[in-house]
Structures are given as C-alpha cells and as structure tokens.
Amino acid sequence: MGPILQVEKLTKRFGGLTAVAELDFEVREGEILGMIGPNGAGKTTTFNVIAGTYPATGGEVRFAGEPILGLPPHRIASRGVMRTFQHNRPFAGLPVIDNVLVGAHTRFAASLWSVVLGSARSDEGQRRKRAEELVQFVGLGELRDADVATLSFGQGRLLEIARALAGEPRLILFDEPAAGLTPAECARLAEIIRGIAARGIAVLLIEHDMHFLLPLAQRVVVLNFGAKIADGLPDEVRAHPAVMDAYLGSHATPQ
Amino acid sequence: MRAGGFVFFKTNHMSGLLRWLIAAVVLSAAAFFMGEYHNDVYRKLLLWVTLALGYNFLFGICGQVAFSHFAFYGIGAYSIVIFLFQLHLPFPIAVLCGIALCILFALAVAIPSTRLEGFYLALATLALGQLFIVVLNEGGSVTGGTGGIANYRLPELFGMRVRGPWYTGVIVLLLVFTYSILKRLDDSWFGRACRAVRDNPEAAAAMGVDVARTKVIAFTLTSALAGVAGMVYAFVDNTVNPPIFGIENAFLLLFMVIVGGAGRHAGAVIGAVLLFLLPFWLSPLVGHHHALVFGVLVVAAILFQPGGLIGLWDRFSRSRS
Structure with missing residues (x-):
C-alpha cells in the first residue's frame, strides 16, 4: 500500500524553542502508525501541525499526494483527515x-x-x-x-x-486516545481502532503509553526532543537503545 | 382514543405545507374577531415573535451576541419607505433593494467582527445600533430626523390595497415564512454547524465546519430576515421614527430569548409573548417600572434556569411521564 500521509522535514519552532525538528515519516493506507515519545517530545505539536491547528515553521505535509500544510483545519477535515481530541470536546x-x-x-x-x-x-x-x-x-x-x-x-x-x-476520513488522527481510560476501556478502544484500520482507514496514533500502543501499531515512530530517534516494527523499537534511553534514562541501557 | 387523534393530527395524513397553511389561516382569522386596538396589539406581538425567532437563531443557536437586530429591522423599514416614496421605485424593486441593503450592512459588520472573538461582535453591533439612531436623527429630509417619516400608505398591489385585519394576515405570512426558513436551517447540517460553532468552535473546525463562514451566513441571514420584518412593520403604523429601532428594544429582544429559553424556537415564542404582554398586565400595578420586573426575570433565568421557561416545561413534562 502506498503512503496516504507524507511528512517531510517538518519543523515547528515556538520562538527560540524547537518543538519539532526536520521530522520525516509517512502513514500508509490502512495501517496503524504509532507515534510515541516521552512528555514534551513534540508529539502533540506534530499532531496539531498536521491537523492545521498550528502553522508549521518549515517542511512539507502531503495528504493523498496533495500538500496540506497551511490549510485551515476545516479544509484539512474536508479532504478526509479527521481527528479526536485528547481532552474530549463534545458539542454540549x-x-x-x-x-x-x-x-x-x-x-x-x-x-x-x-x-x-x-x-x-x-x-x-x-x-x-x-x-x-x-x-x-x-x-x-x-x-x-x-x-x-x-x-x-x-x-x-x-x-x-x-x-x-x-466525516468518512481516509486518515484518522488519535491524540492520546487511551489517556484517562480504565484498562477495560483501553482494551475496547484497541479493538475499535483495529476495526477502523480494517475498514481501510489509515490511523496515526499518538500515545505515550507504550503498553497500549506497541501491541496495536503496525509501525512505530519514536520522538524525543522534537526529533525522530527511531522507527520500525514495534518489537524493533522496543529493543532500540535510543528508545530505552529516552524512556528509562541512559544508565538503564542493557549491556 | 385521544392519543390516536393526536397522532392523526400531527403526522402522516397532513403534508407539511398544509400544516403551515392551517397555522397561517388560524393566526390570520383571529385578527378578524378583534377590535382595532386589540388588532394593533396583536400585530405588534406577531412582529416581536418574528424578531425573537430570528434573534434566537443568531444568539441562541449560533451563539452570537449581537445588538444590531433592531438596526436591521430599522434599515428594512426606513429603506422601503425611502425607496418607495422618495425615490419612487416600483414596489418589488424597492423590496429587493431593501433586502440588498440589509445584506450589505450585515456583511460589512459580520466579516470583520466574526473573525475576532465574540466580544467584538457585541461591540461592533452595539456601535452599529447607536450609529444607526444617530443617522436617523441627523438624516434631514431623507430620514425625517427625530420625527421620522409619516403620512404614507401602502401602495396598491394588483389594484388592491391590503389593510385592516388583512394586513395582519401579511404579518402572519411574514411570521410563517420566517419560521419555516429558520426551522429548515435548524434541522439541517447548517443548524447543527451553528450549534457546534456555539458550543466549541475549535472542535467544529476540526469536523470541517468553516467557523467564520458559518457565523457570517447566520448573521447575514437573520439580519436580512429582520430587515424584511422591518419592511412589513413600516406599514403597520404608516410611520417610522427612530426610538423604535434603538438599543432598548435590542436588549428587550435578548431578554425575550433568554427568558423563553435560548436555542429553542418555542422558547423564543414564549419569551416574546410573555415579555410583550407583561407590561399590559403590570402597568396597573407598577406603572412604567416594568423594566425592573424584566431585569429580575432575566437574572433569575440566567442564575436558576439557563434553559429558560421552555427548559422548565421540559423538566415538568419529563417528571410527569
């Protein structure tokens, strides 16, 4: 399957702080791509730039081959990129x-x-x-x-x-969907997300809970300090030294 | 038996159009059984209900706090009179020009202010409302100054002059026309988009709703409807003068919608009927101080019953069933 979302050299700076630096990754049609990283790694910023909430400082984001960076959120949604919010935002x-x-x-x-x-x-x-x-x-x-x-x-x-x-999306963005859920709810959520991918909808899942994400994602991108430190299959990423560094601290690296 | 009869009356056997027609005939027929005084009160009541329905869409459904509704009512009223009797335009052209003028003013206010936060729309429309009164008062022979314009009559249409209770029928048509448009919009994706924008603009945008465009359309549409109502009003008393279109009435409209229940058509109707008729009952008791009673009602509604009277009715009927 070809890529539905291509992110190239995406950079986002807030004043002097570089939240996302030259980030490259892609989401393929019908796959569940996990994006993981400790708090402050730039996951949510990446998410908001793709969804059109923040303007990017540099780089390119293509959806179905078309550049979408700089479009307002409603335009991005109408092209087939829908999202959920980390803090539920229903219409009360x-x-x-x-x-x-x-x-x-x-x-x-x-x-x-x-x-x-x-x-x-x-x-x-x-x-x-x-x-x-x-x-x-x-x-x-x-x-x-x-x-x-x-x-x-x-x-x-x-x-x-x-x-x-x-919204009949071709890509759905989940912003920490497991945050605040009970273990039973998490299991149900994982089932639903698999069901969504089975419908042919690509899923970009941002999560800091590895236990939820790793069994679910087909591929994983790991961020730390705004840069990609690893990507690959869940098992590869789990064993990657840089990931263990980022999550557990450098002294925990197994020898 | 009664339940069966109710279902029969409400659904299937009667098409939507027929129901509107019956409502219009009943509301119009009432005018023929009234004296001149009561007919006059009745007409004003119907106009207030029409305005409240439109304002409810803007404020209650779309969440826009605007104080310009009466200015647009006034723009409609003055423009039809000026176009007909000073520029001597043919009747249909005058009506279209009046609507176009309302749309133009509405866009001029809405496009810059809805792009900012809600507070700026309130300020901009408040300014428009005040400015409009100044223009009317200082308008010289065009607007007739503080005295307004009088001594004109509805022109003959197709050789007939609509008057008396028949003109009340025109107001009923206006009301039914306004309500049917607002109801259709409210029941559609547009109405839901308006409510979504009111409840959470950021989430609405993420769902594909163009927030600024939705606000501008809702503002322009309801303002144009207020303008049309103003055109009808111009021939109720056959006089237009500035005080009618002032800020006080714009606030009264807001009170009606809040007391009745913002966001609900039935609430707007109940609020308009209640606050319009209340002074008639209150004046023997408190004279001209009914504004005080209104104030208490509004504060009570906001503090204790944000759903308004219609929300109270909902709770009552739910607890009974």
Missing part, C-alpha cells in the same frame, strides 16, 4: 447522535439553498442512518439520544471517535 448542546452528525458536516450534498427551499430531506435521513451505525459501532447505541453531559469520560472518548468517523 447537542445529543450524541447530532454530535456525530456534525462530524459528517463536509459530507452533506445539499446546498444551503436547497435546505432553505426544503428540498434536502433525503440527504439528511441517509446521513442520520449512517451516524446511527457509527454510534452502534463504537458501542454507544443505547445512548443515541442522550445528553452528552451524561456520558462518562470513556463514553465521551468513544463519541469523539464516532464523530471523527462520520
């Missing part, structure tokens, strides 16, 4: 199903005029049905019409995922 005034429908925003065919003239009903029904399927897929079926304020943290995370899937 909307029930669960409508939160998911907002995720499908860019997929509605009806123009504003046809909405005003009342000729856009069929599109709405079809999208709603699809959103219901996604709510089922993440396991929130019974909470379809619930007020999002009544969801637990873990359920809120599942809602984030259903909402991102509603």
Whole structure:
C-alpha cells in the first residue's frame, strides 16, 4: 500500500524553542502508525501541525499526494483527515447522535439553498442512518439520544471517535486516545481502532503509553526532543537503545 | 382514543405545507374577531415573535451576541419607505433593494467582527445600533430626523390595497415564512454547524465546519430576515421614527430569548409573548417600572434556569411521564 500521509522535514519552532525538528515519516493506507515519545517530545505539536491547528515553521505535509500544510483545519477535515481530541470536546448542546452528525458536516450534498427551499430531506435521513451505525459501532447505541453531559469520560472518548468517523476520513488522527481510560476501556478502544484500520482507514496514533500502543501499531515512530530517534516494527523499537534511553534514562541501557 | 387523534393530527395524513397553511389561516382569522386596538396589539406581538425567532437563531443557536437586530429591522423599514416614496421605485424593486441593503450592512459588520472573538461582535453591533439612531436623527429630509417619516400608505398591489385585519394576515405570512426558513436551517447540517460553532468552535473546525463562514451566513441571514420584518412593520403604523429601532428594544429582544429559553424556537415564542404582554398586565400595578420586573426575570433565568421557561416545561413534562 502506498503512503496516504507524507511528512517531510517538518519543523515547528515556538520562538527560540524547537518543538519539532526536520521530522520525516509517512502513514500508509490502512495501517496503524504509532507515534510515541516521552512528555514534551513534540508529539502533540506534530499532531496539531498536521491537523492545521498550528502553522508549521518549515517542511512539507502531503495528504493523498496533495500538500496540506497551511490549510485551515476545516479544509484539512474536508479532504478526509479527521481527528479526536485528547481532552474530549463534545458539542454540549447537542445529543450524541447530532454530535456525530456534525462530524459528517463536509459530507452533506445539499446546498444551503436547497435546505432553505426544503428540498434536502433525503440527504439528511441517509446521513442520520449512517451516524446511527457509527454510534452502534463504537458501542454507544443505547445512548443515541442522550445528553452528552451524561456520558462518562470513556463514553465521551468513544463519541469523539464516532464523530471523527462520520466525516468518512481516509486518515484518522488519535491524540492520546487511551489517556484517562480504565484498562477495560483501553482494551475496547484497541479493538475499535483495529476495526477502523480494517475498514481501510489509515490511523496515526499518538500515545505515550507504550503498553497500549506497541501491541496495536503496525509501525512505530519514536520522538524525543522534537526529533525522530527511531522507527520500525514495534518489537524493533522496543529493543532500540535510543528508545530505552529516552524512556528509562541512559544508565538503564542493557549491556 | 385521544392519543390516536393526536397522532392523526400531527403526522402522516397532513403534508407539511398544509400544516403551515392551517397555522397561517388560524393566526390570520383571529385578527378578524378583534377590535382595532386589540388588532394593533396583536400585530405588534406577531412582529416581536418574528424578531425573537430570528434573534434566537443568531444568539441562541449560533451563539452570537449581537445588538444590531433592531438596526436591521430599522434599515428594512426606513429603506422601503425611502425607496418607495422618495425615490419612487416600483414596489418589488424597492423590496429587493431593501433586502440588498440589509445584506450589505450585515456583511460589512459580520466579516470583520466574526473573525475576532465574540466580544467584538457585541461591540461592533452595539456601535452599529447607536450609529444607526444617530443617522436617523441627523438624516434631514431623507430620514425625517427625530420625527421620522409619516403620512404614507401602502401602495396598491394588483389594484388592491391590503389593510385592516388583512394586513395582519401579511404579518402572519411574514411570521410563517420566517419560521419555516429558520426551522429548515435548524434541522439541517447548517443548524447543527451553528450549534457546534456555539458550543466549541475549535472542535467544529476540526469536523470541517468553516467557523467564520458559518457565523457570517447566520448573521447575514437573520439580519436580512429582520430587515424584511422591518419592511412589513413600516406599514403597520404608516410611520417610522427612530426610538423604535434603538438599543432598548435590542436588549428587550435578548431578554425575550433568554427568558423563553435560548436555542429553542418555542422558547423564543414564549419569551416574546410573555415579555410583550407583561407590561399590559403590570402597568396597573407598577406603572412604567416594568423594566425592573424584566431585569429580575432575566437574572433569575440566567442564575436558576439557563434553559429558560421552555427548559422548565421540559423538566415538568419529563417528571410527569
């Protein structure tokens, strides 16, 4: 499978601080790529630059062959890159199903005029049905019409995922999806992420929890101080000396 | 039996259009059973409800705190009168020019201010509202100054002059027209995008919603609807003058939406009806101090019942079922 996302020499500086330095990696179609690194390694910055939240200082990001760096977040989403937030950000005034429908925003065919003239009903029904399927897929079926304020943290995370899937992404970005979840919820989440990849959607998973990420990812990129220190298969990365350094400190390197 | 009858009345057997038509006929027919005074009160009530519905979309659904709704109502009212009786434009052209003027002003305010944070929209629209009154007062023979413009009549259309309770029917049509547009928008991807922008703009953008564009469209659309309502208002009293379009009424509109329940069409209707009629009941008791009662109501709503009266009704009906 070819690459869906290509990141080349991506650099992001905040004043004098270089958060990401000349980072190269790619995500292939249908794969789960893990990005790992200790706190402050530049994972979330990389994520936000790809999603269009921060402008980059330099480098190039191509999605499906097209450069996307510098596009506003809504444009990047409409091209098929959807994301979840590390701290759940639901639309508090909307029930669960409508939160998911907002995720499908860019997929509605009806123009504003046809909405005003009342000729856009069929599109709405079809999208709603699809959103219901996604709510089922993440396991929130019974909470379809619930007020999002009544969801637990873990359920809120599942809602984030259903909402991102509603945009029919070709690439989905997960920002530390396991953060704050119970072990049981983590297991369920891993299952869902595998299910997403099985649908042919590429997954970029940013995580600092190795125990969650390594069994899940097909390939792993390791960051430290904004630079890539290793990449490869999970087992290779696990045994890589630079990774052990970064995670455990230099004296822990086995001889 | 009763439940069955209700279902029959509500769904399937009646197309959407027919339901709108029946609502319009019932609301219009009421005007024919009223005296002149009550008909006048009724017309103003219908106009307030229309404005509240539009403002609710802007403030309650899209989360934009704007104080320009009455300025646009005024731009609509003054422009139709000036275009018809000073520039002597044909009626349809005058209407279109009035709408175009509202859209132009709305874009001029919305494009720069919605790109900034909400606070700036409030300031910009407050400034527009104040500026509009100054322009009306200082407008010389064009706007008629502080006295406004009077002594004109609705031109004949197709050889007929709509008046009396029939004109109330025109206002009902305006209300139904406004509501049907807002309801359709609200039930669509656009309405959801507006609510998403209100609740969490950053997450909305990540879902593909163009936040600035959504805000500008919602502002322009509701402002244009206020302008159309203003055009209809111009022939209610056959006079337009500055005080009607001032900031006080813009605040009253905000109060109506908050007390009724922001973000809900039914809330806007309840709030508008209640706060419009309240002074009639209160004035024998407190004279002109009804603003004090409004203030207490608004503060109480914000502190204890952010969902407004419609939210209270929801809780009541949920606890009963």
